[in-house]
Amino acid sequence: MSTPDFRARSPWASLTDVDKVHVSPVSPGSIQTSLTVPGSKSFTNRALIMAALAEGTSTLAGILKSDDSYWCLGALRALGVKSEVDGDTVTLHGCGGRWPEEEAELYIGAAGTTARFLPGPLAAAGNGVYKVEASKRMSERPVEPLMEALEELGADVHYIDKKGFYPLEIHAGGLPGKEVTISGKLSSQFISGLLLTGACTQEGLRIRIPDYIVQHAYVHITLDLMNQFGVPVTYNEDLTDMQVPAKNFQGRSMALEADASTASYFMALAALTAGTVRINNLTMDTNQPDIGMVDVFEKMGCHVEKGSTYIEVTGPEQLSGGFELSMKEMSDQTLTVAALAPFADAPITIRDVEHIRHHESDRIHAACTELQKMGIRVDEYSDGLKVYPGTPIGVSLHSYDDHRVAMALSLVGAKVPGIYIEDPGCVSKTCPTFYDLFEAAGVPIKFS
Ligand SMILES: O=C(O)C1=C[C@@H](OP(=O)(O)O)[C@@H](O)[C@H](O)C1
Numbered sequence: 001m002s003t004p005d006f007r008a009r010s011p012w013a014s015l016t017d018v019d020k021v022h023v024s025p026v027s028p029g030s031i032q033t034s035l036t037v038p039g040s041k042s043f044t045n046r047a048l049i050m051a052a053l054a055e056g057t058s059t060l061a062g063i064l065k066s067d068d069s070y071w072c073l074g075a076l077r078a079l080g081v082k083s084e085v086d087g088d089t090v091t092l093h094g095c096g097g098r099w100p101e102e103e104a105e106l107y108i109g110a111a112g113t114t115a116r117f118l119p120g121p122l123a124a125a126g127n128g129v130y131k132v133e134a135s136k137r138m139s140e141r142p143v144e145p146l147m148e149a150l151e152e153l154g155a156d157v158h159y160i161d162k163k164g165f166y167p168l169e170i171h172a173g174g175l176p177g178k179e180v181t182i183s184g185k186l187s188s189q190f191i192s193g194l195l196l197t198g199a200c201t202q203e204g205l206r207i208r209i210p211d212y213i214v215q216h217a218y219v220h221i222t223l224d225l226m227n228q229f230g231v232p233v234t235y236n237e238d239l240t241d242m243q244v245p246a247k248n249f250q251g252r253s254m255a256l257e258a259d260a261s262t263a264s265y266f267m268a269l270a271a272l273t274a275g276t277v278r279i280n281n282l283t284m285d286t287n288q289p290d291i292g293m294v295d296v297f298e299k300m301g302c303h304v305e306k307g308s309t310y311i312e313v314t315g316p317e318q319l320s321g322g323f324e325l326s327m328k329e330m331s332d333q334t335l336t337v338a339a340l341a342p343f344a345d346a347p348i349t350i351r352d353v354e355h356i357r358h359h360e361s362d363r364i365h366a367a368c369t370e371l372q373k374m375g376i377r378v379d380e381y382s383d384g385l386k387v388y389p390g391t392p393i394g395v396s397l398h399s400y401d402d403h404r405v406a407m408a409l410s411l412v413g414a415k416v417p418g419i420y421i422e423d424p425g426c427v428s429k430t431c432p433t434f435y436d437l438f439e440a441a442g443v444p445i446k447f448s
């Protein structure tokens with residue numbers, strides 16, 4: 001069983017000295033609230049990297065302040081990019097397409113985004129030696145297909161401990177570019193990383209995908225943001241053929257979207273407790289794939305109001321089950337659906353998410369183990385799980401140093417007495433204020 005990697009908890013983390021949280025049940029219909037969720041992790045780390053590489057200054061409002069973004073910003077500072085943070089706004093003075101530092105040691109924490117987005121721009125926009133270290137778990141997560149693609153393009157990558165994994169060293173001297181082929185089946189982040197790399201090459205980059213991209217919506221977020229930062233990529237409909245021009249990013253000011261993944265836990269809270277939760281700063285008009293949870297909530301019997309400035313979910317008296325979902329395109333929410341499923345009136349099956357065994361934990365196995373601990377019947381598949389209706393018993397649940405395990409399992413506590421979540425501080429990877437928001441929504445929270 002994993003022990004938390006406290007080095008990856010940043011100064012933006014919370015609950016650093018907390019062992020457990022006791023989440024207590026609420027009475028049905030008692031949650032009637034509206035809330036504003038923090039900025040999107042995916043937007044924040046992309047925008048930080050593009051702004052750092054850009055010509056000119058960028059001001060990014062509504063950034064997520066969490067471990068993932070703290071370490072990303074820290075790595076960019078170590079590369080010589082100056083920035084100032086004021087509340088949730090950051091100003092970055094872009095380096096104009098060439099990292100100022102020619103030798104740097106970077107620590108990127110547990111962020112898959114930084115781990116997959118930065119190496120290419122290091123090789124292509126750098127001239128020197130960059131040592132990159134990541135958290136324990138990020139050093140077990142796959143990066144080799146991305147590194148192989150970069151090596152094919154001429155990058156000089158040295159693995160320090162184990163071939164194919166962090167920590168590693170990049171001996172940078174620019175990349176000519178041209179063409180590269182990579183599978184999209186393991187992680188969409190490899191593709192986003194190559195797109196960012198393409199802009200920094202000398203001749204531009206054609207990226208071909210021989211199969212398909214899991215969570216391809218995240219690649220659309222990259223494409224849209226690159227366009228906004230002045231690098232228009234041309235691409236075909238299924239994103240299997242993309243052409244990136246060699247072009248400097250242009251600094252700009254923008255407000256970032258709220259995090260749809262974080263919002264989903266609060267919509268799920270309404271779903272589970274027959275309450276009403278309005279998310280004040282998110283609409284259906286987003287590329288973030290986890291917005292698809294709105295359809296899942298409707299399928300489970302919720303009433304959803306899709307406003308022009310908000311989304312509001314009202315839970316039913318009884319959640320409906322009895323369906324199978326392919327969650328390939330919004331796999332970060334697998335754990336949320338798994339946590340709601342015991343309370344549905346028939347089994348729920350989740351498929352096509354084998355890749356989440358390589359996320360912050362083996363999420364399929366973590367979900368099955370913790371549900372079984374609560375006495376819930378589960379079938380585990382290589383690419384998903386089937387959860388049967390049941391009455392969970394109150395126990396202490398492990399969070400596997402995985403923010404989404406902690407946030408999803410906390411939902412169960414809002415319904416079942418005696419639920420404790422171990423190491424709740426792991427939520428700081430993407431939402432250090434998670435338990436503040438949960439409590440403000442009306443769920444009793446007690447730390448020990
Ligand atoms: O590009 C991004 O911002 C993300 C891509 C997805 O990763 P994978 O495609 O590796 O599953 C997702 O799970 C992650 O939370 C964020």
Ligand SMILES: C=C(OP(=O)(O)O)C(=O)O
Pocket residue numbers: 110111112113332359360404430
């Ligand atoms: C998979 C996730 O993160 P990462 O960006 O580290 O891949 C996640 O946030 O669920």
